[in-house]
Amino acid sequence: MRSVPRSAEFRNGGISFWFRELGCPERRAALLDTVDYDVCIVGGGYTGLWTAYYLQRADPGLRIALLESEFCGFGASGRNGGWLSAEFAGSRERYAQLHSKGAAIALQRALMNSVDEVIDTAGDEGIDADIVKGGMRLVATNPAQRSRLHAEVGYRQEWGFWPEDLHLLEHTDASRLHVDGTIAAAHSPHAARVQPAKLAVGLANVVEGLGVHLFEGSAVTEIRPGDGNARPAAVTEHGVVRADHVIRATEGYPVHPRGQGQEWQPARSSMIVTEPLTDDMWRHIGWEGREVLGDAAHAFVYAQRTADGRIAIGGSDAPFRTGPARDDNGATEPQTIAELWRGLARLFPIAAEVPIVHAWSGAVGVARDRCPSVDLDRDTGLGWAGGYAGSGVTAANLAGRTLRDLVLGHGTELTRLPWVGHQARAWRREPWRRIGPQLVNGLYRTADRRESRRVTRTSRFAGLAARMAGREPHEPGPGGNAPGSPDRPGAIGEASGAAGPE
Numbered sequence: 001m002r003s004v005p006r007s008a009e010f011r012n013g014g015i016s017f018w019f020r021e022l023g024c025p026e027r028r029a030a031l032l033d034t035v036d037y038d039v040c041i042v043g044g045g046y047t048g049l050w051t052a053y054y055l056q057r058a059d060p061g062l063r064i065a066l067l068e069s070e071f072c073g074f075g076a077s078g079r080n081g082g083w084l085s086a087e088f089a090g091s092r093e094r095y096a097q098l099h100s101k102g103a104a105i106a107l108q109r110a111l112m113n114s115v116d117e118v119i120d121t122a123g124d125e126g127i128d129a130d131i132v133k134g135g136m137r138l139v140a141t142n143p144a145q146r147s148r149l150h151a152e153v154g155y156r157q158e159w160g161f162w163p164e165d166l167h168l169l170e171h172t173d174a175s176r177l178h179v180d181g182t183i184a185a186a187h188s189p190h191a192a193r194v195q196p197a198k199l200a201v202g203l204a205n206v207v208e209g210l211g212v213h214l215f216e217g218s219a220v221t222e223i224r225p226g227d228g229n230a231r232p233a234a235v236t237e238h239g240v241v242r243a244d245h246v247i248r249a250t251e252g253y254p255v256h257p258r259g260q261g262q263e264w265q266p267a268r269s270s271m272i273v274t275e276p277l278t279d280d281m282w283r284h285i286g287w288e289g290r291e292v293l294g295d296a297a298h299a300f301v302y303a304q305r306t307a308d309g310r311i312a313i314g315g316s317d318a319p320f321r322t323g324p325a326r327d328d329n330g331a332t333e334p335q336t337i338a339e340l341w342r343g344l345a346r347l348f349p350i351a352a353e354v355p356i357v358h359a360w361s362g363a364v365g366v367a368r369d370r371c372p373s374v375d376l377d378r379d380t381g382l383g384w385a386g387g388y389a390g391s392g393v394t395a396a397n398l399a400g401r402t403l404r405d406l407v408l409g410h411g412t413e414l415t416r417l418p419w420v421g422h423q424a425r426a427w428r429r430e431p432w433r434r435i436g437p438q439l440v441n442g443l444y445r446t447a448d449r450r451e452s453r454r455v456t457r458t459s460r461f462a463g464l465a466a467r468m469a470g471r472e473p474h475e476p477g478p479g480g481n482a483p484g485s486p487d488r489p490g491a492i493g494e495a496s497g498a499a500g501p502e
C-alpha cells in the first residue's frame, strides 16, 4: 500500500488548516465576576454567534454575554469542510410523523433560504470568508452508487427539493468537474464554499462590534436552570453570568444541565488538505465552478477547492470515536489520514502525489434519533440548538434566527418549524453508544469495498448497517451523508442489534 505523501510543513492538529491560514486570534478577556445580563450564550461557534447577532440586531438594547471556553471559532465552526449547503442530517420521515410532510418540507426550504441568508449577511457585514456559491456536486463512481444517487434525487424531490433544486446531470455538464470514474452526477444550486474560520472570526468581530460582550477562555462548568427564586445562570471557574435566558450552543462539547434539554453525543469528523495543485492539474480537473463535492459511497467524502487552489477533503473518522469532550486541538489518527488520502487519490488520481500539508479533526453533536433541534424552555429559561450531526454550517444560522424569535417571544414561521421543540430519547450508556457506531462503520466500509467491484446493487452489508442504525432503507444516500457527518451513527441504540441495555 502506498504511503501518504506529506509536505515538509505537514501539521497534524493545531485546530485546523483554516486557522493556520488565518492565524489564531488573540483571546479576548475572560469572565472574572458575577454579572447580570438579559441573555447569556454558552459557546462561540456559529450557533452561539448567529444567535447573538440576530438578537442584538433585533433589539440593540439587549444586554448579551457570550461565554467561550477557548476562542470564538475554536470548535467545529472553525474546522469544518466549508459546505454552506442545504443538507441536513435529520430524518425527514421522523419530522413528518410528528408534524406533517409539509412541515418537513418547510424545514428543507428554510435551510435553502439560509444559504443565501448567510451569504447576504456576510456581504452586508463585510465578512470576507472566500464564499463562492457554486452549488453542490454529488458523484457516483460505481453502479451501486449510481442506483443510490438516482434514488436519492427522486426521494429528495418529494421532500422539498424541486427539480431545479436538485437534479441529475447530463454527461456534458458533469464533465466541468472531472472526478475520476464518475458514471453519474447530481447538482444542486443551494450550496456555497466557505473558509470556515474566516466566517467564524468575522462573525465574532461583527457581533462584538454590535455590543455583545464576548468572554473567551471562560469554560462554563455548570448551567443552572432558573426557577421561581433564581434566574438561570452559567458558571465558570472565575465568574457567573445570571440572565433571563441561558442558551447552550456547545454542540459536540456537552455541558448538559442534568435532566435538562436535549442531549447530543459527540462524534468526530476529520479532514486533510493538500498543497496547492499546479495549473496543469487544475486544467485537467476543471472545478472552475468551485462546487462543494461529495460522493455516494457509504463512507463518503466531502471536498472543496480552496481559494488558493488546494483540495480540502474530509470524511467520517475511522474508527468512529465518541466519548467525553476531549479535544486535543484536532490531532488525527494516522489511519484516518491514510483513509482520507485514499479517498482523494480515488477521486483525483492526478492529485495523489500532491503532498498533504495538514490534517485535523473536530467534534460534532448527534442526537439519538439523529434529528437536530432548537428549543427554549420558558420554565427554566434554558435554550439550546444543535445535533446537526455534521451538517451545521447553514443550520446554525437558521437555529440562531429561530432562537432570536423564541427568546423575544415572537411566534413566527421559524418557531413553527418541526425541529423546534423536537426531543430525542437520551443516549444509551457506554459501552453500547461506542460499540454500535463502530460496528455500523465497519459494515458500511465493507459495503463500499464490495460495491467497488462494480456490483449494481447496494451491498447487503449496507442494509444491515442501516437497520442497526435505525435508518429507513430509502434514507441513505448522499443526502444522508452530511458533509461533516460521523459515519451515519444514526439512531444507534434505537435498533435492537446495537443497542444493549439502558
Ligand SMILES: Cc1cc2nc3c(=O)[nH]c(=O)nc-3n(C[C@H](O)[C@H](O)[C@H](O)COP(=O)(O)OP(=O)(O)OC[C@H]3O[C@@H](n4cnc5c(N)ncnc54)[C@H](O)[C@@H]3O)c2cc1C
Pocket: 042, 043, 044, 045, 046, 047, 048, 067, 068, 069, 070, 071, 072, 073, 074, 075, 076, 077, 078, 079, 080, 081, 082, 083, 084, 085, 218, 219, 220, 221, 249, 250, 251, 252, 253, 254, 255, 268, 269, 270, 271, 302, 314, 360, 361, 362, 363, 364, 385, 386, 388, 389, 390, 391, 392, 393, 394, 395, 396, 483, 484, 485
Ligand atoms: C471536520 C468537520 C467537517 C465539517 N464539515 C461540515 C460542512 O462542510 N458543512 C456543514 O454544514 N457542517 C460541517 N461540519 C459540522 C459543523 O461544523 C457544525 O455542525 C457547526 O459548526 C456547529 O456549530 P456550533 O456553534 O453549534 O458548534 P461549535 O462550532 O462546535 O461551537 C461550540 C463552541 O463551544 C465552545 N465550548 C465548548 N464547551 C464549552 C464550555 N464548557 N463553555 C464555554 N464554551 C464551550 C467550543 O470551544 C466551541 O467554540 C463539520 C464538522 C467537522 C468537525
